[in-house]
Amino acid sequence: MSEIGYMLTDPLMQRALVAALLVGVSAPVVGTYLVQRRLALLGDGIGHVALTGVALGWLVGAALGLVPDDVLAIPGAVVAAVVGSVLIEVVRRRGRTSGDLALAIMFYGGIAGGVLIIGIAGGSSGNLMAYLFGSISTVTSTDLILTVVLCALILLVGVGLRPALFSVSHDEEFAISSGLPVWALNMAVAVLAALTVTVAMRVVGLLLVSALMIVPVAIGQLVTHSFRRTMAVGSVIGVVVCVVGLSITYWYPVSPGSLIVVLAIAVYAVVAGLHPLLARRRPARDPHPDIPDDVEVGTTSEAGECER
Amino acid sequence: MTSPVIDARDVHVRLGASHVLRGVDLRVDAGEVVALLGANGSGKSTLVRTVVGVLTPSQGSVSMLGHPLGNGVPWHRIGYVPQRVSAAAGVPSTAAEVVASGLLHGRRLALPRGWRSRAREALDQVGLADRADDATSQLSGGQQQRVLIARALVREPEVLVLDEPVAGVDRPSQEAFAATMTRLIGSGLTVLVVLHELGELAGLVTRAVVLRHGKVVHDGAPPRPHGGHDATGHEHVHPHTSELPVQAPEVGLTDGPLGTGSTEVGS
Secondary structure, three states, X not given: OHHHHHHHHOHHHHHHXXXXXXXXXXXXXXXXXXXXXXXXXXXXHHHHHHHHHHHHHHHHHHHHOOOOOOOXXXXXXHHHHXXXXXXXXXXXXXXXXXXXXXXXXXXXXXXXXXXXXXXXXXXXXXXXXXXXXXXXXXXXXXXXXXXXXXXXXHHHHHHHOHHHHHHHHHOHHHHXXXXXXXXXXXXXXXXXXHHHHHXXXXXXXXXXXXXXXXXXXXXXXXXXXXXXHHHHHHHHXXXXXXXXXXHHHHHOOOOHHHHHHHHHHHHHHHHHHHHXXXXXXXXXXXXXXXXXXXXXXXOOHHHHHHHO | OOOOXXXXXXXXXXXXXXXXXXXXXXXXXXXXXXXEEOOOOOOHHHHHHHHOOOOOOOEEEEEEOOEEOOOOOOHHHEEEEOOOOOOOOOOOOEHHHHHXXXXXXXXXXXXXXXHHHHHHHHHHHOXXXXXXXXXXXXXXXXXXXXXXXXXXXXXXXXXXXXXXXOOOOOHHHHHHHHHHHHHHHHOOOEEEEEOOOOHHHOOOOOEEEEEEOOEEEEEEOOOOOOOOOOOXXXXXXXXXXXXXXOHHHHHHHOOXXXXXXXXXXOO
């Protein structure tokens, strides 16, 4: 017990836990919309582009002689991620290039651009490792403030505008016919996804960011029928795996980001395995409506006896 | 005296390289129930999607309730029922959640108070009140169609635009739908409905517009459909295949044009 007390009084751990908690809540909120739109891999595409942003931030920082030279890495990632996700949305709207082709090009361009630019900035691809796989133990107070602000924004828009964002994600055509600002709402989802990626980058790393957005939602939709509850369950699972995963790394020296994602997938496997067993215990009910149909079937006692 | 509810003038719509609508005029006045008929691909769906603002005409103009399409249109007075969308969206959603999205319009982006009971009332109108909390993906195709109708009704529209609302819906549900429509039309609803056949709605339709190759070829009284087997007073004046035992198999075996042996055209 006192071990947990030590962990909670460690300022480094405190900051990391707060960051993990916030990311755990917000990533599945945005992930719910991405899954609804069948854009589960969008987070990955944005993550790759954000890597180029990190390198660009580094390059600008080095050129300006800032100390430390990666001070602009996160702002760079935010800008690149927003630009990348808005571009994807524009491509999706135009419908000329299919969404998955555009995503694939983002994947390759993002990684290649990042490695190329970090070299020009005088670094090595090793400098990018912290961003690729997360570095939650190095969260500074400034980082934490940025995380709090961005997560608050994500939750405010993602939860506050849920009915409207659900409407455009569910049936865009109906949303247009309702006069909803569909373009702005689509852009809101794209920007939310970009912000989530950059926030979650510190916790699980760019390569695993999407897992935190998608896997908790996948668990949520196994256990509920409703959009709202899928989002809620996703957020709870997100918080649990982030906090538990991070806490375990206080005692065992493993990569927190990887552990969190493995935990989430383990929860998914357990729930997916148990779900059919639990569902079977509920009494089966007759889904057929009790209404007359227009099919004439012999229901006389004679017909009944023939069947026996 | 009053301006028309729907007023489309010389509407041309191009989708990619195809010129789908070629100068369509459509005027619907308050209280009318207009059926839009025509073969597959004649442009019926394109016309209603243009009328509700989903598609932009390349030429011509559309106004709804006296306002040209755009932000000025009072969208909350218009209900649109699209052709059934695939329910297999990524995340499950309950029937009540889908219906509640019909309460949002224009700049209203949050659900009003009491949205739950309103959604349930709308579902009740289509006979699905007891399925409000079920996932839409668990409903049958016809039931999903009725959820979409409830989504349009929940905002208590003055104008209802429906795209094949009864396609693939069984006869009792069609009758229930017709009963609901009768009640709503009685209270002054204006309707534009795309149909393949008038069916259960025949008694309600006040006017029919027939499209062919993207143009209006008939605008007036509902046309008498070719009497099928189900039409009252239908007389069998042609021989049935059962009476032609020798010819029947030939249809599939010879190289002669298919269909010469068939007896039911337009039924």
